[in-house]
Amino acid sequence: MARKIQLTLLGCGGVGRQLLRHIVSTRKLHEDQGLRVAVMAVVDSKSIVLGEKNEELDDTALLEICLAKEKNNQMPETGKTFLSTILMDDHATFFLVYPTGRPLVVADCTASEKIGQALAEIADLNCCIVLANKKPLTSSFNVYDRIAALNRRYRCESTVGAALPVIATLNRLLNSGDSIKKIVGALSGTLGFVMSRLEYGESFSDIVRQAKELGYTEPDPRDDLGGMDVARKALIMARLMGWRINLEDVEVECLYPPSLAPKLMSTMQFLKEGLAELDLPMRNRVKEAAARGCVLRYVATIENFHCKVGIVEQPQQSALGQLHGSDNLVEIFTRCYSTSPLVIKGAGAGNDTTAAGVLADVLDLQDYFG
Known part of the structure; x- marks a missing residue:
């Protein structure tokens, strides 16, 4: 039976x-x-x-x-x-x-x-x-x-x-007594797509509009650009590790200023006018990173009882630096994986x-x- x-x-x-x-x-x-x-x-x-x-x-x-x-x-x-x-x-x-x-x-x-x-x-x-x-x-x-x-x-x-085995892997490590020192993760397919396309010289506003047309973003892209989805994922992992912290304890870099917030600007106005305001600042950040042999990635960093979510520079040849498209990637540093982290990579979004x-x-x- x-x-x-x-x-x-x-x-x-x-x-x-x-x-x-x-x-x-x-x-x-x-x-x-x-x-x-x-x-x-x-x-x-x-x-x-x-x-x-x-x-x-x-x-x-x-x-x-x-x-x-x-x-x-x-x-x-x-x-x-x-x-x-x-x-x-x-x-x-x-x-x-x-x-x-x-x-x-x-x-x-x-x-x-x-x-x-x-x-x-x-x-x-x-x-x-x-x-x-x-x-x-x-x-x-x-x-x-x-x-x-x-x-x-x-x-x-x-x-x-x-469907990536991130939680299962963390549970196995924790249950084995292998202490987790640090987690770094690119956990948004939407922001991964946007960050990797910036390397090719495209404007930030054009990439975000394209991501919306492809169905990668929420109906209002600011729901992705605000970083709260990544912050929630970081918090879930931190709490799994036993940290008694709340969502407001996560340091989050929002990719648009308060002047472009949903309360002040409609989605249509943001897409037509507001996004363009972000092009020059983002272009400058891309150029500065490239001059140091790096690219930009939007990542969550969990370390020393602190969660931080935002744009970081990554060497072009690193695992995160070579990440393209909407794939997710998580690096887990532990006592056993101290110098060479355990890496989980693959499609991390989609119904x-x-x-x-x-x-x-x-x-x-x-x-x-x-």
Whole structure:
């Protein structure tokens, strides 16, 4: 008899939909392994879809959900549909309509700030949690500690490097007693693309506009240029190492001045006018770095109980200096890797890659299901 992993998906955006498609497309693979990922419920900000008679949603229903969400951003009328409040308030309301007392994995593929408290309550119900959403792990310690207390019953690989084994590697090092001295990471595919293109003499504004057209940036590129996404990833790694620090303790270099902030300038105005103000200062920084045989990279540096995120100069022939495009790269310096760091490199962004990382985390919890 196949071991059944019962899963509830929170969030049905790009990553959530791709996760459902991965689950459907890997049925034969998992069947051969004696496994079945049973999706019991899919939750978005407006509704909850459950299978009939509390059974799992079949593959047809899962694909219908994906298509309906893509077409009109609404759940289809399949199975049983309820009004959802779990993503709109701080209470795990979902469990009022889902039978408790059975093993369950809850996968958070949202970008919700408010969901942290709900996940903390879910953790108290003895569930397993898988996170692609960085915000619960970078919020208050009241939330973080309750999730982290799950120990091996929670996974969060996709919060830092999509499917790259950054968290797993750090856990292996920490559990072996190998003390981590320093972590340096290029952790934004968007900013990696922008920084590497600057080497070819293109203007900063043209590169950012191109990145937006290619779908690399958020709808407002300032969400990437502000550096907060990288800061959250750095904080997750620092907290994993036992540091009791908060997001405001992370030193962040924002790539645009306060005068170009969203409160003062619309996205359209920023793209048409504001970005051009950044061209000359960035061009000068590129020239100064090149004169020293270096290139610019936007990186997170975690060392001596201090997290710093921003542009640094890197030798052209270094691992970070040779990084191009939207790939991520993390260098980990430890007692064992003191002079030659452990390097993890590869695609660190994209719905497909991130969803693959989430599914791998879900499968990693299979021992909790008989």
